[in-house]
Amino acid sequence: MQSKFRALSGALIMAAAAATSAPALADGEVNIYSYRQPFLIQPLIDAFAAETGVKANVIFASKGLGERIAAEGENSPADVLLTVDIGRLDGAKQLGITQPVSSDIVNENIPAQYRDPEGHWIGLTNRARIIYASRDRVDQDSITYEELADPKWKGRICTRSGQHVYTIGLIASMVAHHGEEKTEEWLAGVRDNLARKPAGNDRAQVKAINAGECDISIGNTYYMGKMETNDKEPEQKEWAASVRILFPNAEDRGSHVNLAGVVLAKNAPNKDNAVKLIEFLTSPEAQRIYAETNFEYPVTPGVEVSERVSSWGELKPDALPLADIAKNRKTASELVDKVGFDNGPAS
Amino acid sequence: MLRTPSLTIIDRFWQFAALLIATLVLLPVLAIAWLAFEPTGDVWGHLFLTVLPGSLQTTILLMLGVGLSTGITGVVTAWLVTMCNFPGRRIMDWALLVPLAVPTYIVAFAYVEVLDYTGPVQSFIRSVFGFQTSRDYWFPEIRSLGGAIFVMGAVLYPYVYLTTRAGFLIQSASTLDVSRTLGASPYGLFFRIALPLVRPATAIGVSLALMECLNDIGAVTFFGVKTLTFSVYDIWLNRSSLGGAAQLALAMLVMVLLLLWMERFGRRKQRFDSGGGSKHRPPTRFDLTGPKAALALIVCAMPIFVGFVVPALLLADRASRRLDDLFSPGFLETIWNSFSLAAAAALLTVVISVSLAYSLRLNNSGPLRGAVRLASIGYAIPGTVLAIGILIPMARFDNFLDAHMEAWFGINTGLLLLGSGTGLVYAYVVRFLAVSYGQVEGGFGKITPHLDMAARTLGRNSAQTLTQIHLPILRPVLLSAALLSFVDCMKELPATILLRPFNFDTLATTVFEAASREAFEEAALPSLAIVLVGLIPVIYLARSSATSFRTKQSKRQTAAAA
Numbered sequence: 001m002q003s004k005f006r007a008l009s010g011a012l013i014m015a016a017a018a019a020t021s022a023p024a025l026a027d028g029e030v031n032i033y034s035y036r037q038p039f040l041i042q043p044l045i046d047a048f049a050a051e052t053g054v055k056a057n058v059i060f061a062s063k064g065l066g067e068r069i070a071a072e073g074e075n076s077p078a079d080v081l082l083t084v085d086i087g088r089l090d091g092a093k094q095l096g097i098t099q100p101v102s103s104d105i106v107n108e109n110i111p112a113q114y115r116d117p118e119g120h121w122i123g124l125t126n127r128a129r130i131i132y133a134s135r136d137r138v139d140q141d142s143i144t145y146e147e148l149a150d151p152k153w154k155g156r157i158c159t160r161s162g163q164h165v166y167t168i169g170l171i172a173s174m175v176a177h178h179g180e181e182k183t184e185e186w187l188a189g190v191r192d193n194l195a196r197k198p199a200g201n202d203r204a205q206v207k208a209i210n211a212g213e214c215d216i217s218i219g220n221t222y223y224m225g226k227m228e229t230n231d232k233e234p235e236q237k238e239w240a241a242s243v244r245i246l247f248p249n250a251e252d253r254g255s256h257v258n259l260a261g262v263v264l265a266k267n268a269p270n271k272d273n274a275v276k277l278i279e280f281l282t283s284p285e286a287q288r289i290y291a292e293t294n295f296e297y298p299v300t301p302g303v304e305v306s307e308r309v310s311s312w313g314e315l316k317p318d319a320l321p322l323a324d325i326a327k328n329r330k331t332a333s334e335l336v337d338k339v340g341f342d343n344g345p346a347s
Numbered sequence: 348m349l350r351t352p353s354l355t356i357i358d359r360f361w362q363f364a365a366l367l368i369a370t371l372v373l374l375p376v377l378a379i380a381w382l383a384f385e386p387t388g389d390v391w392g393h394l395f396l397t398v399l400p401g402s403l404q405t406t407i408l409l410m411l412g413v414g415l416s417t418g419i420t421g422v423v424t425a426w427l428v429t430m431c432n433f434p435g436r437r438i439m440d441w442a443l444l445v446p447l448a449v450p451t452y453i454v455a456f457a458y459v460e461v462l463d464y465t466g467p468v469q470s471f472i473r474s475v476f477g478f479q480t481s482r483d484y485w486f487p488e489i490r491s492l493g494g495a496i497f498v499m500g501a502v503l504y505p506y507v508y509l510t511t512r513a514g515f516l517i518q519s520a521s522t523l524d525v526s527r528t529l530g531a532s533p534y535g536l537f538f539r540i541a542l543p544l545v546r547p548a549t550a551i552g553v554s555l556a557l558m559e560c561l562n563d564i565g566a567v568t569f570f571g572v573k574t575l576t577f578s579v580y581d582i583w584l585n586r587s588s589l590g591g592a593a594q595l596a597l598a599m600l601v602m603v604l605l606l607l608w609m610e611r612f613g614r615r616k617q618r619f620d621s622g623g624g625s626k627h628r629p630p631t632r633f634d635l636t637g638p639k640a641a642l643a644l645i646v647c648a649m650p651i652f653v654g655f656v657v658p659a660l661l662l663a664d665r666a667s668r669r670l671d672d673l674f675s676p677g678f679l680e681t682i683w684n685s686f687s688l689a690a691a692a693a694l695l696t697v698v699i700s701v702s703l704a705y706s707l708r709l710n711n712s713g714p715l716r717g718a719v720r721l722a723s724i725g726y727a728i729p730g731t732v733l734a735i736g737i738l739i740p741m742a743r744f745d746n747f748l749d750a751h752m753e754a755w756f757g758i759n760t761g762l763l764l765l766g767s768g769t770g771l772v773y774a775y776v777v778r779f780l781a782v783s784y785g786q787v788e789g790g791f792g793k794i795t796p797h798l799d800m801a802a803r804t805l806g807r808n809s810a811q812t813l814t815q816i817h818l819p820i821l822r823p824v825l826l827s828a829a830l831l832s833f834v835d836c837m838k839e840l841p842a843t844i845l846l847r848p849f850n851f852d853t854l855a856t857t858v859f860e861a862a863s864r865e866a867f868e869e870a871a872l873p874s875l876a877i878v879l880v881g882l883i884p885v886i887y888l889a890r891s892s893a894t895s896f897r898t899k900q901s902k903r904q905t906a907a908a909a
Contacts, residue, residue: 031849037860038860057849057850058849058850059847059848059849059850059851060860061844061845062844063580063584063731064583064584064731064734064735064844064845067583067584067589067735067738068738068845071735071738071739071742072738072742072745072762072765073742073743073746074746074749075742075745075746075749075761075762076762077761077762077849091587094587155481155482161571163581163585165585168585195481196464196481196488196490197488197490197491197571198571199490199569199570199571207465208464208465210465211464211465211470212464212473212479212480212481213464213465213480213481214481232866232868232869233866233868233869333585333586334393334397337393337394337397337398338397340397340401342571342573343401
């Protein structure tokens with residue numbers, strides 16, 4: 001029996017040894033839970049560290065971080081949660097894992113339309129949901145979202161899953177503009193025009209256009225910049241070169257945009273540093289990094305988009321209030337199921 | 348020293364320990380059951396109409412497909428390597444297990460890379476026939492239910508092969524010889540004698556493969572195949588209904604209990620079968636020559652080619668373009684993280700399996716047996732759901748401990764377990780206990796109770812009997828149980844993503860992050876590392892199971908000669 005205990009305690013010691021970096025609670029650190037991919041936020045973290053000396057610890061996951069913070073409760077090491085889409089920003093507030101940020105710097109940097117009225121979430125950048133069109137096989141220079149249901153696109157459209165937050169956001173904006181019934185009809189039309197079952201991320205759709213599998217795809221703007229400048233995967237430059245960006249509905253209401261932002265965690269152990277980080281992210285300096293390195297649209301007035309981004313054309317953002325999009329997300333998600341969008345074109 | 352009363356105390360201790368462990372392992376499942384009572388909003392009406400019928404159908408078709416494909420591949424190859432002689436048979440004997448080292452999500456990534464519209468196969472077809480777009484010709488879509496069946500079948504058949512091969516090996520050769528003498532043809536022998544006899548062993552293998560298939564989230568998400576597991580994930584994370592997800596997860600557990608029952612049933616029959624066969628000798632193999640031998644070789648080589656060679660070559664090719672990453676400190680640390688976590692979890696899993704199996708051996712009481720059985724259903728819970736089931740009780744424990752330590756001693760413990768790797772090790776143990784427990788329990792089953800009685804009569808207590816008699820006999824079983832758990836832990840993805848500490852990457856999470864931004868090349872090196880590390884135990888296992896069988900035979904022959 002003794003050796004039994006020895007074996008058990010040995011295993012536990014191993015387990016403890018495997019347990020590395022415990023959450024940082026010391027001064028000079030800030031803990032970030034991020035739905036945004038590490039390569040997107042690393043330049044900002046580096047700049048923040050250079051300016052303030054505060055070291056950032058990061059956990060990245062594409063799903064479930066809000067649930068984790070909620071479960072961790074009072075002792076959660078999370079200071080901030082970086083996320084995309086109004087749905088998730090608002091969702092974090094609903095989950096009760098946020099606390100209001102009251103900072104004059106933030107309020108000065110970020111226009112009121114991009115902040116929660118109570119300060120529970122703060123928008124940082126905008127990304128437009130645009131159309132990637134094949135340079136060889138698409139002639140027209142303008143396009144509308146409504147037009148995607150036109151039979152002339154039959155077998156020519158690629159997109160990611162209808163249940164992805166970006167797609168849901170776009171469909172929710174269609175519901176807000178046209179009502180549920182019209183949107184359902186439209187969504188079924190788009191489904192019938194798909195070249196393949198929705199799969200992969202926004203880049204995979206451009207890859208498919210390059211290969212000739214489809215002619216247009218729906219995607220976020222910054223992927224264009226990320227592909228054009230990808231020295232590690234040079235083939236992605238080729239994908240990017242095969243497409244150009246069309247800003248949908250440029251002549252009427254403007255293109256759908258989705259907001260990326262940050263929330264301050266309710267039980268942030270390093271609250272001072274967290275607020276410092278949030279203030280930094282809204283500063284012109286950080287907004288310039290978002291613009292230049294991540295090719296996103298800064299929300300702080302006076303910070304210009306990068307040259308590369310402006311070379312794609314002028315963005316006219318849809319002025320629909322964020323609350324209207326958030327409100328219609330559930331309907332949008334149900335419509336995706338109802339028309340069987342993710343099952344692809346009816347064959 | 349009085350031995351007699353201390354015996355019962357020790358026995359009681361075993362029972363207590365087993366119940367405690369079973370409770371700890373069951374805790375996440377209970378947490379999920381508790382979560383199922385959370386308000387679910389009004390998702391159900393909508394889901395019943397639109398999502399669930401489809402995902403139920405998809406899941407059943409996927410399981411049928413994977414069951415058939417793993418069943419046929421596993422049985423046919425097992426029959427060929429155990430009952431026929433052909434050139435290359437000895438290599439095939441262990442090489443057929445090799446695809447076990449490739450996780451389903453990696454084989455899925457690899458085949459999309461090969462068979463997708465943009466991949467080499469279709470590009471070649473287009474260049475040969477001069478096609479311009481996908482509308483000019485038809486090619487099966489890999490991101491589909493059929494594709495999922497194909498890739499899962501390709502890497503999961505070794506479960507069936509392993510158990511069925513063992514089944515053929517322990518079949519009494521005399522049974523087969525008698526049938527032959529009575530004029531049975533090789534085919535008649537296979538279909539009418541060997542196959543019915545080996546069916547329980549095959550059922551065990553298929554049920555293991557199906558549990559893996561039911562659990563998969565990486566490959567089905569990547570392929571857009573909406574199974575029940577996918578729906579659990581989707582309801583929880585996209586529709587923000589934790590309660591709804593927990594309810595569906597509980598419903599899925601029913602399916603899993605059915606599979607477990609099937610596995611149990613198989614094992615029971617198997618024990619009965621081998622009970623009478625004490626006079627084993629190697630079955631006489633059919634000598635195959637010419638085209639038949641070539642055919643047998645091809646049939647055995649195909650699954651290895653599809654499940655291992657193609658994906659491994661592709662990964663090696665892509666990884667070779669990124670060899671400088673190999674020496675980056677980040678990558679080495681990632682390997683160490685994966686290794687240490689998996690090793691700790693594997694060790695703990697085996698220790699727990701031994702405790703559970705041994706306490707059942709000492710005291711086969713109803714409640715204990717039930718608890719032990721329930722403790723192995725963790726294998727069937729999708730990793731994501733399990734992660735939530737662990738997150739919640741563990742966070743409560745941490746917060747409870749912190750509050751009391753603070754109040755009594757003024758010590759701030761924070762999230763003691765959750766913030767460390769402990770949560771991960773816990774998740775792995777719960778998830779993979781069934782794998783190791785099955786092995787250990789099987790090992791105990793082969794040790795005759797007479798040994799226990801003899802040891803106890805000679806004055807050893809239950810703990811001494813375990814350490815001095817059972818453990819030495821079980822050593823090879825323990826090793827293979829540890830190795831299997833180790834590989835499974837290395838491969839685990841969804842729970843790792845959700846429960847890992849800060850700045851902490853494992854090989855699996857690195858693959859996931861690279862794949863989530865379509866950077867297949869960057870994913871190649873860590874994928875290859877997972878496959879290679881997984882290969883070591885698989886080969887060891889394959890070789891040792893063959894060797895131990897051979898030594899047993901030669902020992903028997905020696906004994907018979909003497």
